[in-house]
Amino acid sequence: MSTPESFGRGDDLIEEITTSDPEEIIGRGPWELFWMRFREDKVALVSLGVVGFVALVAILAPWIVKLVAHPPNAQYPDLLDQTFGTPTGPSWDMLFGIDTVGEDVFSRVLYGARVSLEVALIATFFSVLIGVVLGMTAGYYRGVVDTVISRFLDVMLAFPVLLLAIGIAAACSLGKGCLNGLVQPGLPTVIVTITIVNWTYIGRIIRGQVLSLREKEFVEAARASGAKDRTILFREILPNLVAPIIVYSTLIIPSNILFEAALSYLGVGINPPQASWGEMIAEATAVFNTAWWFFAFPGAALLITCLAFNLLGDGIRDALDPRGTQ
Amino acid sequence: MHRKSKRRLSGSGGRVVALLVAVAAAFALVVAAGTLAGCGSKKSTTSTAGKGVTPPPPLNTKGKKGGTLTVLTASDVDSMDPGYAYYAFDYEVVYATQRPLYSYKADSNTVYPDLATEMPTVSDGGKTITVHIKSGVRFSPPVNREVTSADVKYAIERGFAGNVSNGYASIYFSVIKGAPKALAATPASVSIPGIETPDKSTIVFHLSQPSGAFIGALTMPLTVPVPEEYAKPFDAKPASAYGQHVVATGPYMVANDKSGNVKAGWNPNSFIHLIRNPNWDGKTDFRPAYLDKINIKEGTSDPSVMARQILAGSADVNGDSPPAPAMIKSIISNPTQKKQLYFTPVSGSRYVALNTSKPPFDNLSVRRAVAYVLDRRAMLLTRGGAIDGIIATHFIDPSFAGLGFEAGGGYSNPFPSVNNTGNVPKAKEMLKKAGFANGMFKGATITMVADNTPPGSNTAKVVAADLRKIGFNVKLISVLHPTMYSKYCSSPANEPNVCPNVGWLQDFKDAQTLLDIPFNGKSIVPANSSNWPQLNDPKINSAITAAEKLTDLKARAEAWGKIDKMVTLSAAAVPWVWENFPTLFSSRVVPALMTWNQGSPDFSWISVK
Numbered sequence: 001m002s003t004p005e006s007f008g009r010g011d012d013l014i015e016e017i018t019t020s021d022p023e024e025i026i027g028r029g030p031w032e033l034f035w036m037r038f039r040e041d042k043v044a045l046v047s048l049g050v051v052g053f054v055a056l057v058a059i060l061a062p063w064i065v066k067l068v069a070h071p072p073n074a075q076y077p078d079l080l081d082q083t084f085g086t087p088t089g090p091s092w093d094m095l096f097g098i099d100t101v102g103e104d105v106f107s108r109v110l111y112g113a114r115v116s117l118e119v120a121l122i123a124t125f126f127s128v129l130i131g132v133v134l135g136m137t138a139g140y141y142r143g144v145v146d147t148v149i150s151r152f153l154d155v156m157l158a159f160p161v162l163l164l165a166i167g168i169a170a171a172c173s174l175g176k177g178c179l180n181g182l183v184q185p186g187l188p189t190v191i192v193t194i195t196i197v198n199w200t201y202i203g204r205i206i207r208g209q210v211l212s213l214r215e216k217e218f219v220e221a222a223r224a225s226g227a228k229d230r231t232i233l234f235r236e237i238l239p240n241l242v243a244p245i246i247v248y249s250t251l252i253i254p255s256n257i258l259f260e261a262a263l264s265y266l267g268v269g270i271n272p273p274q275a276s277w278g279e280m281i282a283e284a285t286a287v288f289n290t291a292w293w294f295f296a297f298p299g300a301a302l303l304i305t306c307l308a309f310n311l312l313g314d315g316i317r318d319a320l321d322p323r324g325t326q
Numbered sequence: 327m328h329r330k331s332k333r334r335l336s337g338s339g340g341r342v343v344a345l346l347v348a349v350a351a352a353f354a355l356v357v358a359a360g361t362l363a364g365c366g367s368k369k370s371t372t373s374t375a376g377k378g379v380t381p382p383p384p385l386n387t388k389g390k391k392g393g394t395l396t397v398l399t400a401s402d403v404d405s406m407d408p409g410y411a412y413y414a415f416d417y418e419v420v421y422a423t424q425r426p427l428y429s430y431k432a433d434s435n436t437v438y439p440d441l442a443t444e445m446p447t448v449s450d451g452g453k454t455i456t457v458h459i460k461s462g463v464r465f466s467p468p469v470n471r472e473v474t475s476a477d478v479k480y481a482i483e484r485g486f487a488g489n490v491s492n493g494y495a496s497i498y499f500s501v502i503k504g505a506p507k508a509l510a511a512t513p514a515s516v517s518i519p520g521i522e523t524p525d526k527s528t529i530v531f532h533l534s535q536p537s538g539a540f541i542g543a544l545t546m547p548l549t550v551p552v553p554e555e556y557a558k559p560f561d562a563k564p565a566s567a568y569g570q571h572v573v574a575t576g577p578y579m580v581a582n583d584k585s586g587n588v589k590a591g592w593n594p595n596s597f598i599h600l601i602r603n604p605n606w607d608g609k610t611d612f613r614p615a616y617l618d619k620i621n622i623k624e625g626t627s628d629p630s631v632m633a634r635q636i637l638a639g640s641a642d643v644n645g646d647s648p649p650a651p652a653m654i655k656s657i658i659s660n661p662t663q664k665k666q667l668y669f670t671p672v673s674g675s676r677y678v679a680l681n682t683s684k685p686p687f688d689n690l691s692v693r694r695a696v697a698y699v700l701d702r703r704a705m706l707l708t709r710g711g712a713i714d715g716i717i718a719t720h721f722i723d724p725s726f727a728g729l730g731f732e733a734g735g736g737y738s739n740p741f742p743s744v745n746n747t748g749n750v751p752k753a754k755e756m757l758k759k760a761g762f763a764n765g766m767f768k769g770a771t772i773t774m775v776a777d778n779t780p781p782g783s784n785t786a787k788v789v790a791a792d793l794r795k796i797g798f799n800v801k802l803i804s805v806l807h808p809t810m811y812s813k814y815c816s817s818p819a820n821e822p823n824v825c826p827n828v829g830w831l832q833d834f835k836d837a838q839t840l841l842d843i844p845f846n847g848k849s850i851v852p853a854n855s856s857n858w859p860q861l862n863d864p865k866i867n868s869a870i871t872a873a874e875k876l877t878d879l880k881a882r883a884e885a886w887g888k889i890d891k892m893v894t895l896s897a898a899a900v901p902w903v904w905e906n907f908p909t910l911f912s913s914r915v916v917p918a919l920m921t922w923n924q925g926s927p928d929f930s931w932i933s934v935k
Binding site: 073074075077080081082083084085086100101102267271272273283286287289290291 | 630650651652654655656658701703704706707708709710711712713714747778779780781783784787788790791802804
């Protein structure tokens with residue numbers, strides 16, 4: 001996958017636009033150009049809408065639930081089949097049906113969106129932060145620093161990721177958590193686990209970018225004019241990394257959502273009774289042939305959210321890098 | 327005293343994990359009654375506990391000889407050693423391959439003399455029990471010789487050796503004169519003078535005091551004869567290896583080699599192959615033993631897959647775990663398949679154990695608040711609703727109804743609520759009594775350790791939600807079912823405040839087996855403890871000690887009824903279900919159930935159509 005090397009500084013992109021429209025020569029900023037291309041992409045726009053909708057639903061969940069549903073942890077055993085104890089399906093009262101202990105699936109899907117987005121955004125933020133810092137350090141300083149960081153990255157990448165994650169999550173999900181209670185069971189554990197596992201991808205990409213950027217003329221010019229390393233890193237190189245960071249963050253979000261779901265599915269994620277899509281799907285598998293709604297709604301929510309983020313990420317990448325194949 | 331606690335109930339029924347349905351024998355009617363009166367042939371009727379109970383199939387007396395039965399299980403037997411076996415699935419193998427002094431006919435709870443010729447003779451005011459054993463019963467190859475009373479004596483003695491790890495000898499058999507107070511290392515150093523064998527066919531038990539449970543305990547696998555000269559080298563090992571070299575006395579045997587090693591017939595967690603015992607003489611036995619071979623396939627952990635295979639006829643019966651509730655629902659709605667499914671009431675209850683050894687549940691009123699607030703109807707629904715069983719409100723289950731337990735105050739429900747859905751106002755009243763203004767609990771977060779698979783995990787969710795209703799902050803820790811026991815609930819030092827997924831079954835038809843082990847202060851041991859609430863109430867302890875000695879049925883019933891009430895009122899454990907266990911047969915076999923063993927398939931009575 002190629003990413004722009006000199007976006008924001010180089011003028012080649014602007015040239016491309018201007019040559020195609022010789023009558024009117026307008027100086028457009030990079031963000032303006034990005035938006036021009038992005039709004040052409042119908043799929044990306046719809047995805048953006050879906051992501052916005054999911055975010056809105058997650059934020060407004062408590063109010064929506066108050067208006068049209070039931071509290072996410074309230075149990076309504078009266079609605080279960082009294083002979084077999086099996087859940088009952090969607091109705092006007094319970095829009096998405098109930099689960100095996102009589103909880104409202106609709107409310108839990110809504111609250112699950114909160115967990116998913118919370119985990120995904122926070123874990124993505126930390127993954128990117130660590131990845132960028134270490135990747136830039138390794139790529140810019142090279143030598144021993146690079147060797148140490150890169151080998152560490154290789155070791156991390158060689159780990160069976162899911163096993164490592166289950167290990168960390170299992171170790172921290174009991175009792176008082178790990179590191180003297182610094183990492184509490186539940187949400188914090190999941191976030192830490194995902195961060196530890198996921199920063200490596202960003203780290204590698206950033207390192208590669210920086211390796212080539214540091215040889216560019218504008219960096220050499222800055223160095224020749226006596227700029228310090230810090231200035232070069234933050235003023236010259238970092239702005240050129242904005243595009244890949246945005247693209248990979250958007251693409252990492254859905255994988256983090258799925259990761260959280262996987263951990264919760266395996267029982268080492270979010271602590272009950274908090275709702276999580278992964279945990280709901282795990283519980284639904286036991287009854288999926290009689291209670292499709294318990295499986296279908298959280299499953300669909302997970303699918304739609306991840307798909308939307310993925311397509312949005314693709315759209316952003318295409319818009320930022322017009323040379324990428326369409 | 328070292329006690330294994332395999333008689334506990336299992337909690338899972340779920341997806342990934344192979345469930346240890348440690349549901350063991352719902353041993354049945356009239357052992358004590360029938361045997362003391364010397365009339366064990368009285369037909370008992372199955373208790374109609376719960377909506378789901380189906381009458382057992384008629385006794386299969388005209389089965390076709392021959393054929394192979396395929397049994398599906400999630401996991402393995404605990405042991406092939408009859409001195410260790412203490413688990414419902416173990417019993418399926420033990421009672422098809424071995425002959426204890428007394429056992430049961432299929433599809434009924436009737437006790438029959440098995441190795442014994444007739445019911446025991448009781449003399450000396452209940453302190454001397456004499457049993458005669460049949461001649462012509464021989465051990466399977468490579469031992470081949472005739473069984474004598476000395477083999478039964480050795481079998482019981484080895485139950486007091488630590489390396490055999492019997493779970494109940496020190497409870498039911500310690501009443502024999504001269505029985506060791508502490509476990510010996512190996513059977514070689516155990517000799518019980520109170521067991522006499524005046525001749526090859528007679529065994530006499532001298533008891534230090536009359537015991538109401540002793541005769542009932544003669545149905546347990548510990549009375550299965552073990553040939554000392556053959557078993558000796560195996561019994562000398564740090565953990566007895568007799569299970570790997572077991573010889574049979576019953577109609578079937580585990581396939582073995584010339585030296586007696588059962589490797590060929592038992593590959594742990596993979597398969598068990600039972601073949602005919604060539605030394606078994608049908609004239610000495612009441613079992614018809616129609617089948618030629620029993621193949622037990624282990625490792626089917628998905629209860630839906632298990633049920634589908636049986637319905638499709640590629641397997642014949644579920645061996646250790648129930649079919650999935652969703653499958654049960656679809657089977658019952660199909661008129662043909664419905665006839666292949668049997669529900670058997672299990673004697674024993676599941677309960678929520680409240681740790682009485684530390685705050686807040688060291689306070690009686692706080693415990694009673696919990697007993698009031700729990701929605702037992704919702705808890706039952708997590709296991710499958712009315713089909714799965716009935717709501718329990720105390721510990722002596724309905725199969726004992728009418729035997730006099732009511733006189734002692736058993737059968738009471740001291741914490742009533744409408745439809746058993748929980749009584750929040752009463753719970754708050756109790757909390758006020760405990761000093762919590764406005765009836766809401768205030769204090770540190772309580773911990774609860776539960777199964778991580780349904781139905782146990784769902785039960786825990788209901789319990790947690792109920793506790794939150796009266797102000798508790800509950801931290802729920804979810805682990806595998808065996809871990810829940812071994813690391814938490816059975817380990818007093820590490821026990822959480824609440825254990826919502828525990829349960830206990832009876833060993834034979836005697837109320838003592840329901841109450842003595844799980845609620846006796848003596849049962850609190852550092853590891854593998856069976857007293858999950860850590861209940862150590864001097865009044866209850868002394869009532870138990872006194873009741874153990876009673877042999878008069880009426881007095882006994884009254885005394886144990888009283889203990890039932892005391893334990894229930896202590897609210898240390900809140901019982902919530904008496905279960906029915908589902909067993910599904912394929913359409914190609916004539917079914918037979920061990921109704922006394924939670925309805926497990928009875929290999930000695932099943933035949934191929």
